[in-house]
Every structure is written in structure tokens, then in C-alpha cells.
Amino acid sequence: MNREELKNLLESVKNNEINIDEALENLEDLPFKDLGFAMIDNHRELRVGYPEVIYCAGKTPEQIKEIVRFMLTKDNNILGTRATEEAYNAVKEICEEAEYNKLGRTITIKKKEQTLTDSYIAIICAGTSDLPVVEEAVETAKILGNRVERITDVGVAGIHRLFSKLDIIRGAKVIIVIAGMEGALASVVGGLVDKPVIAVPTSVGYGANFGGVSALLSMLNSCASGVSVVNIDNGFGAAYNASIINKL
Amino acid sequence: MNREELKNLLESVKNNEINIDEALENLEDLPFKDLGFAMIDNHRELRVGYPEVIYCAGKTPEQIKEIVRFMLTKDNNILGTRATEEAYNAVKEICEEAEYNKLGRTITIKKKEQTLTDSYIAIICAGTSDLPVVEEAVETAKILGNRVERITDVGVAGIHRLFSKLDIIRGAKVIIVIAGMEGALASVVGGLVDKPVIAVPTSVGYGANFGGVSALLSMLNSCASGVSVVNIDNGFGAAYNASIINKL
Amino acid sequence: MNREELKNLLESVKNNEINIDEALENLEDLPFKDLGFAMIDNHRELRVGYPEVIYCAGKTPEQIKEIVRFMLTKDNNILGTRATEEAYNAVKEICEEAEYNKLGRTITIKKKEQTLTDSYIAIICAGTSDLPVVEEAVETAKILGNRVERITDVGVAGIHRLFSKLDIIRGAKVIIVIAGMEGALASVVGGLVDKPVIAVPTSVGYGANFGGVSALLSMLNSCASGVSVVNIDNGFGAAYNASIINKL
Amino acid sequence: MNREELKNLLESVKNNEINIDEALENLEDLPFKDLGFAMIDNHRELRVGYPEVIYCAGKTPEQIKEIVRFMLTKDNNILGTRATEEAYNAVKEICEEAEYNKLGRTITIKKKEQTLTDSYIAIICAGTSDLPVVEEAVETAKILGNRVERITDVGVAGIHRLFSKLDIIRGAKVIIVIAGMEGALASVVGGLVDKPVIAVPTSVGYGANFGGVSALLSMLNSCASGVSVVNIDNGFGAAYNASIINKL
Amino acid sequence: MNREELKNLLESVKNNEINIDEALENLEDLPFKDLGFAMIDNHRELRVGYPEVIYCAGKTPEQIKEIVRFMLTKDNNILGTRATEEAYNAVKEICEEAEYNKLGRTITIKKKEQTLTDSYIAIICAGTSDLPVVEEAVETAKILGNRVERITDVGVAGIHRLFSKLDIIRGAKVIIVIAGMEGALASVVGGLVDKPVIAVPTSVGYGANFGGVSALLSMLNSCASGVSVVNIDNGFGAAYNASIINKL
Amino acid sequence: MNREELKNLLESVKNNEINIDEALENLEDLPFKDLGFAMIDNHRELRVGYPEVIYCAGKTPEQIKEIVRFMLTKDNNILGTRATEEAYNAVKEICEEAEYNKLGRTITIKKKEQTLTDSYIAIICAGTSDLPVVEEAVETAKILGNRVERITDVGVAGIHRLFSKLDIIRGAKVIIVIAGMEGALASVVGGLVDKPVIAVPTSVGYGANFGGVSALLSMLNSCASGVSVVNIDNGFGAAYNASIINKL
Amino acid sequence: MNREELKNLLESVKNNEINIDEALENLEDLPFKDLGFAMIDNHRELRVGYPEVIYCAGKTPEQIKEIVRFMLTKDNNILGTRATEEAYNAVKEICEEAEYNKLGRTITIKKKEQTLTDSYIAIICAGTSDLPVVEEAVETAKILGNRVERITDVGVAGIHRLFSKLDIIRGAKVIIVIAGMEGALASVVGGLVDKPVIAVPTSVGYGANFGGVSALLSMLNSCASGVSVVNIDNGFGAAYNASIINKL
């Protein structure tokens, strides 16, 4: 139900064209559906422009399946993040078209075809070990309808690799930089472009990396000004953010 | 010197219309000017779309004055952040029009009039004690040519204050949320809008606030998806970022 | 043995109505029973109003079984927290009625029927992934004789879900708010009610969540004034606390 | 304006007894008053049962004075916390009856006489150096209408001092324990009473105390079950909480 | 070889009673034996009064076996700490009398009978979950020749349990207090005795316990003055220390 | 009043030789004296063998003076630590003989002459910058009646300086090692002696020293076994501990 | 392709001796080869003097095999660090000569014989548990062409072991010190030599060791001046660094 339909319904109530009980029935699943253990936020697309996404960590495969089962009754594309293969198999039982990205740990179900954006999001990473976060970001950006350019393994230890890709990077409307260890790539890219840079620290590294803290602090303290940061390994959040910006 | 002029110059070199030495003279201050203790990045506007900003902390008033003196020979608006009143007085000696925002600790010099953007940046804060960061953000956003709407003291402890301003917030193209203590405002706003939210944790609070860490972690872990984060108290960085997005 | 009986016993000693040895026999298991590896605090109900609870983490199933075996000789309901299924099986061998809550990892044995309180404790959580902590809190609150209302998945990213439950929340005598990630729910609820709010940070999240630290700091720094906090994932402690308050 | 009056007003609107403009005028300051730099939450007493409290840290004396000036137009007692002597002097200019507690850094203005509660809050501290936090708690508890018993310098290094006060402690309806260094007092008290204990870690100590972190962690990890915790040095929050419980 | 024998040897050299080569042969394994991957410190008993102890963590069973094989050629009791059952089995192959304490993870080999000290070390713990550390301490204290009194499960949440054991505690020459969670037991004991207290924080607990940090900080900040601290879970170190003091 | 006198008093009560009121009068100041803001622990010498020590940080000069005034009515030596010069001056007003150690920030009042111990405490420090902590330790050890040997500036960067003092160090009954920066001195000394070593990390250093944390962690993780640790800069605690051991 | 060849190629282009397309073909793999998921930095030897090293953690065996497959087409020795046995087996399938150091987790492939340096790197460790890091350092130093002297188990708890090896240590051109726990060995060695010392903290230890943080902080705060530090457990980085210095 979109905003227009909702407005019509309310006016019908005001004008006594339908009674309260009828209106209630229409609005029953709105703005959320209580599944007992979860409240699906149907209102969400109306409010923030995107359907709800399932954060699968800490949920049982059975719970995830039930959430998907309800969502399938609506007309939206579906995205699950941090999903185990076990969770995917549970979903597959009720939805043949569900796809699983093993590296990125995402479940995606395309219920309607999207026109991709003209402008694109550049998703850059420093090393091969950052690829799981890259994959999560790419899957998220795509299901939200964005064109994506992916540039991998261009860390600052061999900075000429980055420079060789500068044209693609500068052509993007918004840039996601994914890096672990010292996360210097975000600052270097931030100093070379005039587009918003969303930095994703990754937990790649060891020792004084502290599970991604070194890259996180680097990015928060970036001397380049156009850089904002999301949580460690949060490829989803970066892509969600980038998608909002890309569609402005 | 803008991109077009630069290109013409280079073509003149290629076509032997001017010799190397003449070209060098033209490019002398490009891409940076070495002041001995500082290298002014003149190239910056060309490269990232904005002139360089002076981060005044840790610089002597004398150093700041010299940097400004050189910048005044160019045709850009000038912004200094984290400036003490002493630094401002030093600048004032060589530039009468310099203005100082005491709360926000910014020095601004308007050398050319700007047309403000049609779309606006909403700058929201949780409490009165966050105002210094708000002021830094507002000054930055304005000198970069943006229209700004300011909404203060709408922290979640009295959430109806926030709801009363929802129209102004939703009307913005990009939203800056500034909050200390537990920084919950960022998540609440993030769940109510379909625009990019840039969150600025502030050091407002005490004890287990750890100088802004509690708000920083809150914002990085926001359950609302469209939120990215900048450094603690970094009103400048948030506004700079917002400006890039606002002008896309 | 309750306070009255104890007092009578002591007066009998004072008045020489019974001799020291007889009195000692009566008091033998009081105030604690030494099992060698554990000292059961029998005195506890007398002193703080509740029987001792078994914290099962770090204890072997055999040790837990022995503690339960002794407790069964008394007339109290029994609660074990952080119990593995293995521990439960050990207990089950000596007590058929023992029940296990798999999600909440609690063992409960009801030895006497309780009248539930009239007033109730509202137990609210932000997301489905917080359910294990919710279950621990619910089991604890119930075995201590409290009526409970459970409201799940009302995190601030979709704040209308919370508002739809406001009546139930406001009707409670004391409120437990359970949330991971940025834990903003505690502040929002705290700003909407005039009842004590006990906040439980959970370890739900990843990266800069640091195993629940982000939610913990958020809750400690809550801008809403009626919020106090217990340890990360400590559903038991919150419910125990709430029970004391609910029975005031 | 209390709940009853508000309801009457709304019914008058519904029944067309007054028009919208008249109603708006009545409601003008409700639910908050925008002072430009601050939004006074008038709705607050209605919603959470207590008037708003002024957190003075990070506000200028001038801002605090303006907030007080507006509040004086209402019929509530006023409390300002973390107030400097300078802030107090500013307030004094417009309100002769304002009082200042130098140790506790509170400003209080009594506009109406209160009947104190029958039950009392026990406020206990471990050492003389914790007194500033004690004072903040006492002032808060009193202005909110509670009877208070104060027990100071009963830290666990000389535990008999605590035992000598056990009757007063056990007689309270709710207990606040304030301690720095290792904060062990909270656990010891928690193990001796059947009332809710609100623990306040203080920053008293040095070295590995880390500004109160050692006491904070102690209290969060208390082996005694009825203990909940507020922020370091947060005497206000503890008393506010205790007041809610004391009035249940 | 004890100090006296060594002195005689050196005097023989000085007086030319034996030549350098003969002396060297006598001293060959002194002060250490190089096994390639390890240097056994034979000199140690001479220097610090105790034979070397094998810290088994991070060593392969094969390495541990080789170290023990060499040590068996000397006339000392042998102690291995942090030993896996696998390591024990490897040692058992070459030494039938080796004993394994599963809870305390120690390997002990008694090569000579010791007279125990008259005075004793009291080893106290707060809860049953602290027993592994207790066992490590007990095994260490015993193999070093000390009489030990063990008092378990006397945490401050039921402080009367502790008081019932006060005589045994006060009778010790040195006291080891082992506690996790908030570690308050160390301060309480420290305030009740006139003997040195060595506190061992344990990693028992969860959440804001941070693997024993809460107890560690508590103990370092103890308001009782006679308390010193060793590393988290370091039962060995505490007992080693206590043994030195017990034998003064 | 010593233990014997106390016992006699109690027996007089039991035998009805004196009545309750008379006994109470005798015991009035026992076991503590309530000064309103402080409870002086008179019982302390009886219980732990030493009179109470005044921790002056966070107390006003006036409070300290009142505590001393009361203590002067007893027959004990008096020690105040962390005292400002201002506090000392306040004490001096009521006690001419009070002495101040400016570097160590201690106030000492000798009310009775002590026989010093035969055995001595060696107090060793790594560098000249550690001297304030050395002074606090020396003053404490002396007022408690111990003979002291002081060895300064023997840090491991020039390890031969340490070796030249080895005889004095090995001659002590207990050794205090005071060091900042990396605190390696504790491990080196611990490996060279057969006496208990009490390590005091100091806040000497900068940067990744984190106010003494680097030395603290070093000492807690010492590979030498006979080392226990007290709080950062806690010269008092180390000396108090050493004194107990020295007098065993 | 070395620097000379590259220069010749470029001059041929300038002099029109070869056309752009021919030159491009020659330079195709220069300066990097894009494998899709990885960009091999062929330019690296030219630029920093060493071929690229494969950091295997976080890469799949298949990815590692592909990277090695490409590298084998060049004429360089190959080093993979942090390699699992599974990764080694994958590499072995395409390269029989690949060798695996199980303790040090390195894969090495020698494609050309090297003359070792005359001067040597001394690699010293404190305990047997540090050997995995030692092995990584030794393998790295060797494949980079350095002579190595290895000295193990010379921790400061038995400092005479270190002194017995002082000649070998002082004979080195550069020294690597590897130590866990309190890491004091670095400071002691640093104070005894006139050569650069590269310190490697290891994660050997437990409790307040925090995975190597204690040793890391010790080494960063070393009172000996010639010590620099690399990441925890980073044997590779230390040896790489030492190799650069050894070849100066």
C-alpha cells in the first residue's frame, strides 16, 4: 500500500464512506505484522524508502524462514545478511528462487525486476582478504537497484594500482572504501575525489588490529574531509547508505 | 586556475606555443605552495571540489596568519576550524573582514558571494550542550554554499520535541545528527527518514561517556541502516560531507 | 525456618528452655550448608527474601546435580541459570519435574505453587536476536512469582512498533528493556514512562559492538533519568531486581 | 496543566465548544517551549511524573539563567545539576530563593512545599572522598520529595562500621550505594538486604581506577543479585531512580 | 649442587687444586642446559630458591616431554602448569609417578619427600566456578612444601559464610584470595586480617567482566591496604609468592 | 584499648560486674568514631595490626584537620598520603610536630618512638622520575617501623648499575621495585632474588604508557614468579604490604 | 624486468624505435597483474627492492594457488605467510618444490639460488612458546637472502642465559627480539648493544596479557633507546625490516 492509497483510505474514514472496522481490516498488517517473536515493519518502505532487511545473526533458521514466509506475501525484493548456509537451506524450502552468496553470506530473493540506476557506486577494497565484506556490499547495492563497479586489491602498499583505476573511481556518484589493517586506503581515496566516501573498516589483520579497531580509528580520524564511516565489516550498511545517496 | 585554464595551458605546451619555462612560471604555485612549515594545497579545489581548510589546533597564531596571508592571494573563501580567539586576532590583523564564531571556534573569510543551494542540510542536535559542534557544522556548511536548517535540543528523552520537527527534517536532502551521552538520537532519526544521515558523536557527558566514546559506539552500531559516522565533535567533517552530498 | 521461628529458638536458648546442643542441631544447616566444593546459602531467603540461585557457568554437571540434590531437601523453588543441556540432563536424573528453557538456558524446579503478583513486569526487547536474554529474564521473573508482559522486536529503527505497545508498557510497575547494538531503546522508553526502567545491554551485534559494550555504554549514559543498568546479557539480574521492586 | 485539564480541553475541541485557535493558544507552551537554544519539555511532568532537570555542564551561565527564567513561570520546583558557582550567581540574579550546594554542585529552587514520603531512601557511601556524589544524590532526592537517611564512610576495609548501621539500611525502601576505588561496598550491601540497591561508582581513586571504571565494572559484575548501576559519579540519576521506586 | 659446594669448587680453582678443564666439566650443566628449543635454568634453585617450573601453554607435548626428561636427571620435584591431558600423557610415558590434576591442569612429579611447613597458607575462593584456579594454587603450594588450608565458596554475597571461617583465615601466615566477577572478597578479607593477602582475579563471569578485568581492577584498587595482586587466573604465581613469604 | 583489655571488659559484663551503660561508655569510641563526614576506624590496629591511614585526596584541608584532631587523642603515629601542601598547613595549625615530604606528598606525625626492625625493606626504582613514589613508600615503611634501604636509578637500560647493588638487594627480607615506562626492572629483579618482590608501576612515561598501564601490565605478566603488584603509583600500598611481610 | 631494461624500453618509445602498441605489450604485466580477485604487484621489486609476499590469512586455498601460479611465471622466490596446511597442499599441486614450515606457518618456493649476506641477523626469543614467531622470522630472513643466528629461551627471569650469548648477539648487524608476557627482553637487550633492535611482541601469555598487548606496550615504552616495534606476532615484518637494514 503506497502513500496515495493510504491517504484515500483515511479520507474515506473521515467522510464516513467506510466505517472504522472496515478501515481497520485494510490496515491490519500496517504498519507492522506481529509474528510473535518478530514484528515485520511493513511501514518501512513508506517511511524510509526501502523494505526491511533481515539481519540473520542470532536468529534460528526456523525464525528466518517464518519471517521470509510472511515477506513473500508482499511484493518486495528480500535481502538477508549474515546468513549461514543452514539458514539459506531453510529459506530455500519455501522459495526456490532464493540465492546465496557464500562469501558475502547473503540470501537474496528477487520478486520484481528493477531498473538499475544510471550513476554507479564504486566499491573499492584494499586486499583479497576483504572480499567477504565487498560481496555483502555488492549484493546489497544490487538488490536495492544500483549499478556497481568493483575494484579490488588496491591497497596503499602498492599505490600505483589505485592510480590506474582512478578514472573509474572518479566516475562514481558515491564511493565505498573497504579496508582492514591500517585502513589508509580511505584517506588516500578521500584526498583524490570530490564525491562522498563511505569507509568500511574490516577485521582483516591480527594482533594490534584488535578485530578491526585499527582500521576503524584510522577512518574516523581520516585527514581527508569527505569520509564517513560505518561499523567494522558492515558492508551492508555502507551499501545501504550509498544507495540512498546514489538515488538522490 | 580552473580545469579549463589548466587544460589550455597544457595544450599550449604540447603545441610549442609557450616554452617550458613560461609554463612553469604559470604553474609555480600549482599544485601546492611551500611556506616552509606548511604546504598549501592549491590543487585541492581542482581535485576534490573544495578549497583547503585550516585545522588550527596545534598551529601557532603566527603560522595560521601566514597560511591565511598566502590564501588571501587566491580567490577562495577561507575557513579555519578549532581556532582560538588568539588565532583569530592574529588573522584579523591582516584581514578586517575575518569573522569569528566563538562557540564554534571558526574563523571565516568570505572573498566571493555564493549562491546558496536550493536543497538544504538539516542540522539536528540532542541538547543545548552540543551547540559548539552545531556551530562548527553550520559555519562549515554555509561557507561551502549550503542552505541550512538548524533544529536544537530534541533529544530522545522527550521524543515529542523531535516529532514536532519531523517535517523540516524530512524536507532536507541530507541530515546531520549531533548528540552526546548515549547518542540515541541518530538511530531514532535514521529510522524515520529516507535521506542520508551523518552522525556526529559529541564529548558531552561524563564518566562512562569516556569523552564521547559512548555516543561514537552507539552511532557505529546504529540499528537504523542509513547512518554513517564521523569523528567525535567533528562538526566540520560532517558538514563537509553533507555539502558534497547536498550538491550531487 | 523463617524469622519468627528463629527468634523463638533463640529465646528458648536464652531462657534455658533448650540447651546449646539441641539448639545447634536445629540450626545445623543454618545459615549455610558446606558441600565441600560449594556452600549453600540457606540463610539467604531470611536475609534478602529470595532463595539462592545456581549460576551454572563454570560448574561441572556433577557439581550442579549435587547442589540441586541438597536444595531439594528444602522447600523452595529452584532456578539454575547459564545451564547447558548436559547440566540439565544431570539434574533431570534426580528430579523428574525439572524443566529446561533451551533459548534462555535456565533450569527451573517448581516445588510449591505461587500466587502471582497483581502488578506486572514489562519485559521489552529491541530485536529477535535478543530473545535468549528475554527468556532468561522471563523464567527468572516467573519463578520469583511475578506476572510478566513480554513485548519483543520493538527497536527504535521502526519506532511506531514501540508506540503501539505503549499502553502495556505504561501499565507495568517496573520495566525491563533488553537491547543490543546501540541500545537506544532504553533511553526512548525511559523518556516515555514514569516507572523504573532496568536496562540490559546484550551482546547482539558485531564489530564495534565489542560484545555488548556499545549498548552498555549507551545505557549508562542514557539521557533519560529513570534508567539503571545491569551487566551485559544479564537477564537474570534484571528480573531479580525487577521482582524486588515489583513486590515493594 | 494536568492530565484532567488537558482532557477537558480536547473534549471542548471535539464538541466545538472552543475553536482551534483558542485551543492552540491554551496549548501553546505544551508540550515544550522553544527558547531557540533549548526546548523546555513542559510535557515531562505529565509524561514521566517529574519536571525537567537542568544539566548545567556545557551550558553557559546565560543559557542556564534563561532556562530558569522560563521555568519560573511554571509552578514546579527546579533543580540544576553540575552547576558552577558562576552559573548559580547568574540564576540568583533573577531568583533570590535559589540555593547552592557547593560540594554537590546543585542549584535548587523550591516553589511549592512538598510532603515528604513516609518511607525513606538510604544513601550510603564508602569514604569521605565520595561526599560530592552523596550531596548531589541527597539534594535530588529531597527536591523530589523523599525522606533521606545518609550513612557515610562505611567502606569494606572496616566492615564493622557498615554492620553497625545495618538497621537503618534495612529499614529503607530503596538503597543507594556510592563507592569509588574497587566499589566492593555495593556487593556487600546487596548481599545483606532485600531491597533494591542502586549502585553509583565514583571516580575516587587513582591509577588503575581509570576515572571510576574499576568501581563501575565491579558494580556491573556484582555477585549480589539485587544491584543495578548508573553512570560514574551520577548521584542525580541514582536519586531520581530511587525516588521513582520509593514512590511506587 | 648447592651454594657451599659451588664455593668449594671455585676455591679449588683459585688455589690451583683443580685445573680449569676439570672445573668446567663439573660446571657443565650449570647454570643452564641448552636443549635447542629450551634452556633449562639449573642455576635457578641456587639463585631464587626454587627449581624451574614448566609453563606448558604454547609448548608441544614432545617439547614438554624432553624438558621433563632432562629435569629427571636432577634431584628436584617437578611442576608443570597449564598442561593439557595430552601433555600429561606424553610425560607419563617416561615417568610413571607423574600425577595430573585435571581441574587445575598441573603435572607434578615428586622426586624427594618434603617436610611441610608448620605455618600454613590459606587459599580462599569466592565461588565454585573459581575452583580450577584454586587447584593450581594448591598443587603449587604443596609441591613447594607448604601446608595449605582451603576455604571455598565464601563470596561476599553471603558474607556470613566468610565470617564462619575467620579463625582459619586469621591463623594463616599468608592468605591467597581467589575471586572472579567483582572480586570484592579480596578487599573484605584484606580489611579483616593482619597478614599479607595475595589476590588472584579470575576470569569467572561474563559481559562487562571482560575475561577477568573487572576483578583485576577491583583488586588493584582495593581500599584494604595489605593486598597485592597477580595476573588473572594465575593460581601458580600466587602460590609461588605465598610460598616465599610462608618460608621467610 | 588492646585485645586483653577488651576481653576483660566483656567478661565483666557477662559476670554482671559492670552494667551495660558503664560498658557502653568504655566502648564508646570503639570500634569507630563517627565524625559526621568520616568514621575513624579505631578498631583497626586491633584487627589488622596497624592504625588507620588518611588518604587525603578528595578530602578538604578542613576535613583532614578534623580527622587528625581526633586521631591525636589516641596514642598512635599518624600518616596522611596524597596530601597537598595546603592540607599540611591545616594540620600544622593543630600539631607543630607534623612533617611534610614534598616529593612524596606525605604528612607524618610521630607520637611514640619505635624500635626499627632488624631486617630491612629494599626500595628500588628505575629512574629519577620515579622518586615521588619512592618517597611515599619510604615514609610509609618508616612510620610503620621498618628499616629501609633505598636504591635509585637502576633501570634495565644500564643493567650493570643494578648488578652493582645486588648484595644490598639480596640482603633484604622483602623488596619493592618501582618503575614506569615498560617496568622491566620488576622481572629482572624477580629473576635474581629469593625474596618476595612487590612491584609498583608508575605513571612515568608518555604516549602508549597510558598513565602507567604499560608498566602495570608488564608487572602483572612478569615471567619471574615471585612478583606481585599494587596499583599504579601506589608507593603507600607497597610499603604497607612490605611492612606486614617484614614483620612476619 | 629490471630498471635498466625498463629505461631502454622507454627510450625506444621516445625515439620512435618501437610503436606504442609494441611497448604496451612488453609492459602489459607491469606494474601489476589483475587476477580479478587480486592484483599482483610486479612493480614491487623495482620499487621497494623485494618481490611481493602473500599474506595467506583470509584467502581461500584456491585464491592462494592462483596467485602462486601467476608468480611462478616470474623469476622470483616466493613466500607465503600465515598459511594453513590446506593452503600449502593446494600450492603443492602446482609446485613440487614448495616447502612448508608447520610451526612458522610459511610456504616458501626457491626459484633462484641466493648468495647469503656476510653480516647476520640475530633472532632472539624469550621462551619456547615464542617459537612459532621465531620460525616465521627465520624463514622470511632466509628467503630474503640473509644469514641468521637464532638464540632461543633467554628470557629475563634467568638473565645469565642471555649474558652467555652476548657475543653472538653483539656480532649481529641487526637484532630481532621476540618476547611475550611482559616483553622485558627487548629493553634488556636494547641496553646492551649498539645495533638496531626490532622488537616483536608475541601473544604468549594469558589474562592481563590481552593477546600480546602487555608485551607490545612494554616494547613501545622501552627505556632503552634503540628499540623499534612491529605488530604482535609479526615475525615476518620484523625480518623484512631487518633484511632491509642488514643489506644497507
Added chain:
Amino acid sequence: MNREELKNLLESVKNNEINIDEALENLEDLPFKDLGFAMIDNHRELRVGYPEVIYCAGKTPEQIKEIVRFMLTKDNNILGTRATEEAYNAVKEICEEAEYNKLGRTITIKKKEQTLTDSYIAIICAGTSDLPVVEEAVETAKILGNRVERITDVGVAGIHRLFSKLDIIRGAKVIIVIAGMEGALASVVGGLVDKPVIAVPTSVGYGANFGGVSALLSMLNSCASGVSVVNIDNGFGAAYNASIINKL
């Protein structure tokens, strides 16, 4: 006294050419001079190749003056770091030639002329605010006899500034990189050179910079391999290290 002279002296003793007392007199100040509060390490130049340096923080001006007074009796250049102007004035009283670098807080006294090295140390910093650390490094490097090239304000936000100086950087024998905020400069430089890079994190920045921790972690986790790290703001240590390497 150099090594040769020392050897001669010892041989004279062995051959009975001088007696013990005469030898002692010669060696009196060797290897250290005890000033009571400080032990000057005269042996140091012999042992590690450089005279001792005075770390002035935490020492009184009087102490510093006394140390200098003794050092002046020897024939070495003198360096004091972290010196206040007050300390300098004290030194100046006894040594006219003492010089003070206000920005770098160093005192230097040149007692003998040095030939500078042919090779040079490049000292690079990211921003003008890093200059105090640069100055400390430059003064240290110079007094130790090194040629220095200084390159300032070449942070990665404007990376072309760095590239313009690449020749000077690559020409150095060893490179010091000084940077605050995210410290990315170290990684970028490390990836561009084949010389050892010593990285110095600075405390320049704010918020999540945590006094230099962000830069420190960045540098420790550098993806470029030839980088080692010293303490935050430790310009002295970096230069000392670089000097050792530069003179190899």
C-alpha cells in the same frame, strides 16, 4: 676512557703492574656515577655507542642541572629531551653554550665538533601540527652526528605533495615518518621506498584519536612491510634508532 684504554688497565692489574687500589681510582666513575638521586651511566658510550641522554620529564630543574654539571666533566655532547624552559634556564646558569629548541623542547650542548654522516636521514611529517615531534627528532639526529633532510606537511589528503618530494625521500639511507590522526603517511611512504621506515605516531588530532592511539595502531598494522614503530610523540627514539642505522 675507551675500550682500548680499559683493556690496558685490566692487563696492568693482571700483571701486577698497578695495584688494586690504583686501578680502582682510575675506574672510580666507571661504569656509572652515583649522584644520589641519579646514576649517570658513563659506561654507556662504550656499551651502546652513544652517551646517555637526559629524559627531563618528571625531574626537577635542580636535578637536571646537577646531572648536566657532572656530564660537563666528561667530553661528550649533551642532549636533554622533554625539557621545560625552566629546566633550560637552570642549565644555562652553569653552561653558557646550552641551546634550547622551544618547539622541540630539547636542550643541547655541543662539546666537540662532529663530522656529519654522508648519508642522510629523511624526516617527513604529515602536517604543520606535527612540528614539535619533528624538531625533537631533528635535534636528536643532529647531535648524534647525522645529516638530515626535513620534509613537512605532506599528508596523504593531498598526496601529490608527497610525490613531489619522492627523490629526496628515496635518496635517504633511513626514513622517519611522523604523523598524527590516521597516520596513513607511514604506509604510503613504506610502499614507495626500499629503505627502513621508522614511524612515529603523534598525538595530533582529537576525539577517537585517543591521544595518538589511532595513528599508533595504524602504523603497527601497516600493510607496507618495511615499517617499524616507536612510542607516540617519540621523536627522540626514532632519531636515535635512525642514527644507529644511518651509521651502520
